[in-house]
Amino acid sequence: MFGIRFSKYTGVPSRTLGLVHLRASQINGCSVCVDMAFRFKKAEDTNERLFAVAAWRETPYFTDAERAALALAEAVTRLSDRADPVPDEIWNEATRHYDERALAALIFWMAMTNVWNRLNVTTRQVAGEWAKSAEAQKWVETGSAAR
Numbered sequence: 013m014f015g016i017r018f019s020k021y022t023g024v025p026s027r028t029l030g031l032v033h034l035r036a037s038q039i040n041g042c043s044v045c046v047d048m049a050f051r052f053k054k055a056e057d058t059n060e061r062l063f064a065v066a067a068w069r070e071t072p073y074f075t076d077a078e079r080a081a082l083a084l085a086e087a088v089t090r091l092s093d094r095a096d097p098v099p100d101e102i103w104n105e106a107t108r109h110y111d112e113r114a115l116a117a118l119i120f121w122m123a124m125t126n127v128w129n130r131l132n133v134t135t136r137q138v139a140g141e142w143a144k145s146a147e148a149q150k151w152v153e154t155g156s157a158a159r
Contacts, residue, residue, distance in 0.1 A: 022117030024110065027054055028078055032085040032118065033125045034065050039089045040129035047139035077109035081118055088122040 030049060037045035053062060064071040068082050084098070084106045091097040106115060131137075142148050 023114045024081075024117050024121070027057060028081050028118075029121055030054055030057065031061075031065055031068075031074070031078055032081050032121060034062065035068070035082050035085050036089045036122060036125045037129055038066050039086065040126065040133060042129035042132045043139035044132045044137045044142065045125070045129060048142075051140075051143055080105045080109045084118060085122050085125075088119065089126055 030053070033045065034049040037049065050062060053059075058073075061073045064073050065082070068074050068079065074082065080102075083102045087098045087102050106118070110118060
């Protein structure tokens, strides 16, 4: 639900935010967030797209703007993996598709995803456990998962 509201005010499609969240979560090994990406997938998204996020460069399912966001998400998530964490090529491609407000939103979204990933992984949260809770059932029943 937060992603939908966030998207409304930033101009970044909620579908893109979901892809970015999934990709960073895959990189960080956050099974809870990966599980939730599939459990609460957007109605307009397909299983093919979600299954292909890990190999987004080699698949035809993503727009150029989504590819720019995914590349930026990988760079932001793997800051210590290279001398130039976010190369100009990645940043410039992102600026071709997103204005300053949207870029700020993407970076914030990536940072929050990385925080949640680290909290879930560190505290050894188990994928699917939250979905069994009364809170999750209420969330699903009120339609928050589908928005």
